[in-house]
Amino acid sequence: MAEVGETSSQKLSQDVWAKFVPSDSRYCDVEISSNEVVICSEIISSSLDKHEWCKITRNSDHSSATLQNKSSNAILVDEAVVQNEEVVEITCGTEIIPGPDRAGYLNYRFKVMPGKESCKQQLKIPIDVEHAKCCICLNVWHDVVTVAPCFHNFCNGCFSEWLRRSQDKRATVLCPHCRAVVQFVGRNHYLRNVEQVVHQISLFTMHLMNLLARFCVSICAFLISQRNYLE
Ligand SMILES: [Zn+2]
Ligand SMILES: [Zn+2]
Numbered sequence: 001m002a003e004v005g006e007t008s009s010q011k012l013s014q015d016v017w018a019k020f021v022p023s024d025s026r027y028c029d030v031e032i033s034s035n036e037v038v039i040c041s042e043i044i045s046s047s048l049d050k051h052e053w054c055k056i057t058r059n060s061d062h063s064s065a066t067l068q069n070k071s072s073n074a075i076l077v078d079e080a081v082v083q084n085e086e087v088v089e090i091t092c093g094t095e096i097i098p099g100p101d102r103a104g105y106l107n108y109r110f111k112v113m114p115g116k117e118s119c120k121q122q123l124k125i126p127i128d129v130e131h132a133k134c135c136i137c138l139n140v141w142h143d144v145v146t147v148a149p150c151f152h153n154f155c156n157g158c159f160s161e162w163l164r165r166s167q168d169k170r171a172t173v174l175c176p177h178c179r180a181v182v183q184f185v186g187r188n189h190y191l192r193n194v195e196q197v198v199h200q201i202s203l204f205t206m207h208l209m210n211l212l213a214r215f216c217v218s219i220c221a222f223l224i225s226q227r228n229y230l231e
Helices: 155-167 189-230
Strands: 018-022 029-032 036-041 052-060 064-069 075-077 080-082 089-091 094-097 108-110 144-148 153-155 184-187
Touching: 029 036, 036 080, 052 089, 064 108, 144 155, 153 155, 155 184
Parallel strands: none
Antiparallel strands: 018 029, 018 108, 036 052, 052 064, 064 089, 075 080, 075 094, 094 108, 144 153, 144 184
């Protein structure tokens, strides 16, 4: 028996954007890597002839395709009869039977592979609490502001106080951290989120410490009671 699911284009597994997945796992998936491909297949179990059966054209939305029946007989797409040369839209999950009825044909499911767009990894930035501290009050930033051009961060309150004092003394304001002349100061909305996370983590740590402390107190109380009991 000839190979089932052979495509007329060269197989390039790295760029497979869709597959025809046969219902029978003994057969291979038909991988589709080109934007336009004619699938040739030995589809009739009783025949050894390999012939074209459909042309798949990738749609611009990248999640569907246009299927054109290239076989001489009708095929079934989601139970609908598609005659020779007729065109039908297929999307992920569409069932395709390469013949006019279910009997004697292997049925396939069209499957669109997850695109690079949907695999975008979430941006992860490791945050060290020590780097989320204001150098004026030495606490984790509260209501963060960032100064330019050096991009150092401070609590809004701390920096406002620094600003007030600096303005009393001189015409320019220097960064409390690096002494660069501050040209601009603005609220930092990204770091405000970081600040919230850091606060949540410290609240959680405090909660854990409290639990641990209570546990230690209970253990001590228990040990003391045991000692009293033994005496
Ligand atoms: Zn501060
Ligand atoms: Zn600075």
